[in-house]
Amino acid sequence: xxxxxxxxxxxxxxxxxxxxxxxxxxxxxxxxFTDDLDIDSLSMMTIVTLAEEKFSVRIPDDExxxxxxxxxxxSYISGxxxx
Amino acid sequence: MTRPTxxxxxxxxxxxxxxxxxVRGELTVxxxxxxxxxxxxxxxxxxxxxxxxxxxxxxxxxxxxLAEAAANDAIKAAGLTGAxxxxxxxxxxxxxxxxxxxxxxxxxxxxxxxxxxxxxxAACAGYCYGIAQADALVRAGTARNVLVIGAEKMSEFVDPTxxxxxxxxxxGAGAVVVGASDTPGIGPTVWGSDGAQAQAIRQTHSWLDVxxxxxxxxxxxxxxxxxxxxxxxxxxPIASQAMAxxxxxxxxxxxxxxxxxxxxxIDQMIKQLKLPESVVIGxxxxxxxxxxAASIPLAAERLLREGQVPSGALALQIGxxxxxxxAAQVVVLP
Numbered sequence: 001x002x003x004x005x006x007x008x009x010x011x012x013x014x015x016x017x018x019x020x021x022x023x024x025x026x027x028x029x030x031x032x033f034t035d036d037l038d039i040d041s042l043s044m045m046t047i048v049t050l051a052e053e054k055f056s057v058r059i060p061d062d063e064x065x066x067x068x069x070x071x072x073x074x075s076y077i078s079g080x081x082x083x
Numbered sequence: 084m085t086r087p088t089x090x091x092x093x094x095x096x097x098x099x100x101x102x103x104x105x106v107r108g109e110l111t112v113x114x115x116x117x118x119x120x121x122x123x124x125x126x127x128x129x130x131x132x133x134x135x136x137x138x139x140x141x142x143x144x145x146x147x148x149l150a151e152a153a154a155n156d157a158i159k160a161a162g163l164t165g166a167x168x169x170x171x172x173x174x175x176x177x178x179x180x181x182x183x184x185x186x187x188x189x190x191x192x193x194x195x196x197x198x199x200x201x202x203x204x205a206a207c208a209g210y211c212y213g214i215a216q217a218d219a220l221v222r223a224g225t226a227r228n229v230l231v232i233g234a235e236k237m238s239e240f241v242d243p244t245x246x247x248x249x250x251x252x253x254x255g256a257g258a259v260v261v262g263a264s265d266t267p268g269i270g271p272t273v274w275g276s277d278g279a280q281a282q283a284i285r286q287t288h289s290w291l292d293v294x295x296x297x298x299x300x301x302x303x304x305x306x307x308x309x310x311x312x313x314x315x316x317x318x319x320p321i322a323s324q325a326m327a328x329x330x331x332x333x334x335x336x337x338x339x340x341x342x343x344x345x346x347x348x349i350d351q352m353i354k355q356l357k358l359p360e361s362v363v364i365g366x367x368x369x370x371x372x373x374x375x376a377a378s379i380p381l382a383a384e385r386l387l388r389e390g391q392v393p394s395g396a397l398a399l400q401i402g403x404x405x406x407x408x409x410a411a412q413v414v415v416l417p
Contacts (some may be wrong), residue, residue: 045315
């Protein structure tokens with residue numbers, strides 16, 4: 001069963017919150033992982049790996065650098081699960 | 084003509100680590116000494132790696148000097164002499180001779196000639212690869228006492244302007260003697276490789292390029308986030324398999340001694356393994372740095388020396404690195 005973008009956004013916010021300690025309601029689609037949420041490349045890989053497991057998708061390492069905002073990641077995951 | 088039936092060697096049922104030796108580079112190098120060329124800061128390195136200082140060897144000390152010192156300490160700790168050693172395995176990626184093997188030179192220096200001697204190229208998994216081979220050699224009756232050394236002078240392999248791995252690296256050597264035991268002291272090794280990811284941790288260019296181009300001295304590079312993801316998430320199941328193969332539960336492990344690659348990787352592995360808080364963690368990287376094949380025995384030596392775990396404790400160790408290669412086993416600490 002495919003997750004809706006709303007479900008992906010909510011699930012991703014939980015993962016980011018768990019990794020960073022930030023409240024889930026601060027993990028908004030327009031937020032930049034690096035500039036707004038202060039997430040470094042290693043934490044980003046943790047988030048990506050947990051998102052892959054949660055949403056049963058594959059996010060290639062080369063693709064991660066293109067995921068600038070939370071919304072970028074939601075869109076990518078949404079597209080990847082229907083691919 | 085009737086062919087004779089060959090005699091095949093058989094050995095003791097069990098092996099263990101009889102003695103451990105360790106040396107670290109003479110120099111203590113703080114982060115502030117390295118941050119200039121990589122436009123970084125002490126805080127950035129600490130936050131990204133957990134490293135505060137690293138140990139590096141002096142200019143006149145080479146990797147064989149480090150290996151020899153650790154080897155002599157290990158043999159002494161085992162209550163043996165060089166003459167008792169009949170195989171020497173040297174795990175290193177920083178002995179800069181294609182041939183002969185550094186192990187043969189070490190065997191001679193420690194008085195073990197004519198011990199069998201060869202080098203192992205398994206990068207940061209080299210020590211655990213050596214333990215696997217030593218255990219097999221003794222139990223097969225091919226050798227009685229095997230010296231396993233992980234030795235590196237990684238500072239010969241660094242580029243001061245590299246932001247991927249150079250600033251993590253340190254120098255040192257750890258050595259153990261593996262021999263017969265009345266009780267099981269080395270669990271089965273779970274190991275493997277993934278050459279499809281050979282570029283994840285790599286030498287910048289080959290020795291042929293040094294000869295044929297103006298590429299200069301080769302150094303190490305890594306795809307940090309890729310390695311973090313692989314080591315942090317895919318190595319925990321390997322470590323779990325090693326515990327299962329040895330017949331021990333996580334709560335029976337007294338020490339977890341992973342390769343000292345990066346404190347963030349160590350923390351992620353602990354999280355994935357769900358180890359109980361009672362397990363003592365090897366965190367020697369904070370002031371020794373990443374010493375590749377030497378890091379596990381160095382971390383073990385520290386836990387024992389500081390009394391964090393007693394002799395006889397069960398330790399889960401896992402090495403992982405360039406190849407990619409990995410190996411894990413549960414051992415009884417000497």
